[in-house]
Amino acid sequence: MTDNANFSLSGKDFQYPVLSGTVGPDVVDIRKLYGQTGAFTYDPGFTSTASCQSKLTYIDGDEGVLLHRGYAIGDLAEHSSFMEVAYLLLNGELPSADELSGFENTITRHTMLHEQLATFYRGFRRDAHPMAIMCGVVGALSAFYHDSTDIHDARQRMIASHRLIAKMPTIAAMAYKYSVGQPFLYPDNSLSYTGNFLRMTFGVPAEPYEVNPAVEKAMDRIFILHADHEQNASTSTVRLAGSSGANPFACIAAGIACLWGPAHGGANEAALNMLHEIGTPEKIPEYIARAKDKNDPFRLMGFGHRVYKNYDPRATVMQKTVREVFEALNVQDPVFETALRLEEIALNDEYFVEKKLFPNVDFYSGVILSAIGFPTSMFTALFALARTVGWVAQWNEMITDPDQKIGRPRQLYTGPTQREYLPVGSR
Numbered sequence: 001m002t003d004n005a006n007f008s009l010s011g012k013d014f015q016y017p018v019l020s021g022t023v024g025p026d027v028v029d030i031r032k033l034y035g036q037t038g039a040f041t042y043d044p045g046f047t048s049t050a051s052c053q054s055k056l057t058y059i060d061g062d063e064g065v066l067l068h069r070g071y072a073i074g075d076l077a078e079h080s081s082f083m084e085v086a087y088l089l090l091n092g093e094l095p096s097a098d099e100l101s102g103f104e105n106t107i108t109r110h111t112m113l114h115e116q117l118a119t120f121y122r123g124f125r126r127d128a129h130p131m132a133i134m135c136g137v138v139g140a141l142s143a144f145y146h147d148s149t150d151i152h153d154a155r156q157r158m159i160a161s162h163r164l165i166a167k168m169p170t171i172a173a174m175a176y177k178y179s180v181g182q183p184f185l186y187p188d189n190s191l192s193y194t195g196n197f198l199r200m201t202f203g204v205p206a207e208p209y210e211v212n213p214a215v216e217k218a219m220d221r222i223f224i225l226h227a228d229h230e231q232n233a234s235t236s237t238v239r240l241a242g243s244s245g246a247n248p249f250a251c252i253a254a255g256i257a258c259l260w261g262p263a264h265g266g267a268n269e270a271a272l273n274m275l276h277e278i279g280t281p282e283k284i285p286e287y288i289a290r291a292k293d294k295n296d297p298f299r300l301m302g303f304g305h306r307v308y309k310n311y312d313p314r315a316t317v318m319q320k321t322v323r324e325v326f327e328a329l330n331v332q333d334p335v336f337e338t339a340l341r342l343e344e345i346a347l348n349d350e351y352f353v354e355k356k357l358f359p360n361v362d363f364y365s366g367v368i369l370s371a372i373g374f375p376t377s378m379f380t381a382l383f384a385l386a387r388t389v390g391w392v393a394q395w396n397e398m399i400t401d402p403d404q405k406i407g408r409p410r411q412l413y414t415g416p417t418q419r420e421y422l423p424v425g426s427r
């Protein structure tokens with residue numbers, strides 16, 4: 001039975017249906033609110049607004065639960081592969097063995113970039129941030145792959161999705177190679193998705209590159225942990241851009257731009273920089289005090305989350321993965337000790353406990369990525385690579401949603417009312 005929410009405004013009563021999903025909070029359907037009452041709702045940051053229906057990802061922030069198509073992130077990270085998760089997000093079900101190998105084969109055969117795109121890279125300065133390059137190159141894909149930009153054609157949409165997932169490692173690796181002045185490496189189709197990415201990033205044409213299986217596994221897991229995360233800022237950006245009918249490559253470029261910010265995808269870079277700045281465990285109290293000081297803009301990077309008010313389940317897997325990578329590579333980095341100690345101190349501090357601030361996925365990912373050999377500037381690029389799967393799945397879901405409309409929020413106008421224009425000499 002559908003429930004109703006009662007609403008009164010200026011002495012008049014209105015009723016709005018309450019919709020229930022399969023799990024999670026109910027939502028009040030206020031689509032008719034403006035038409036009936038002439039009022040808008042005010043919700044900066046969309047903290048109480050469901051912008052769409054989705055079957056992809058479910059988060060219970062209070063319980064620290066993250067499910068993709070119903071499967072727990074811990075199970076996927078432990079037992080699945082990034083390719084399998086990509087298939088799951090795009091198609092709704094886990095693949096059979098044949099479906100998985102067919103999908104891997106398709107993705108593998110789309111990994112090369114149009115040769116002319118290499119010229120495009122050369123237009124960037126060598127010290128360009130990889131995210132700047134990725135925004136530009138991914139946006140430019142629409143100029144190279146005209147045959148997959150008709151968003152009303154389901155086949156073209158799927159080809160564009162496969163192209164984006166497949167080409168992202170090549171694009172990210174080339175952004176890295178360009179910054180260090182090494183030649184671009186073509187993809188090697190005999191390798192796994194993740195192994196191929198590692199080779200294109202760290203290999204050189206002068207010698208064979210051997211993929212370290214422990215690093216490959218850890219990297220694949222990091223990709224799984226970042227594959228999708230409900231209606232976060234970059235995903236909402238992709239949906240908003242797509243709602244106007246923009247082509248998929250342009251939409252994903254918009255998502256990359258949003259992800260770049262330090263409050264979102266840039267947080268792991270910021271978290272690692274912070275850990276280096278802290279340096280030793282003795283200096284932790286000083287930084288904790290700064291994070292708590294209202295007059296200091298400093299925040300503990302990698303702590304807090306808009307949705308998780310309990311431990312971020314991805315951070316649990318990430319912390320375990322740090323240990324595995326350190327063991328496999330025989331790394332001893334004091335920064336990990338600082339991170340563990342900082343977590344312990346913060347989790348016992350009244351300020352962080354009261355505000356329910358826990359480590360998020362970014363707190364440990366920077367530590368692992370730097371142990372693997374990535375410079376901090378590549379961290380967000382790796383996030384973008386993995387999140388492309390979620391973005392394209394969400395974009396496809398949006399295009400086929402019968403309720404979909406162009407996204408067009410309204411506002412509470414607080415500027416001047418209409419006034420008379422005076423010529424410059426009379427002001």
Ligand code: ACO
Pocket residue numbers: 262263264265267291292298299300301302303304305306307355357360361362
């Ligand atoms: N350090 C210190 N204080 C914090 C932190 C932090 N990391 N995060 C939140 N707070 C405090 C705020 O000052 C605020 O205090 P107040 O109520 O006294 O004003 C309170 O906790 C609530 O914070 P908001 O900013 O209102 O929470 P919101 O949900 O809007 O922000 C966000 C979430 C942006 C992630 C925030 O916690 C933050 O800036 N964290 C650091 C950046 C970070 O790690 N981002 C990664 C997010 S995960 C991802 O994108 C994959």
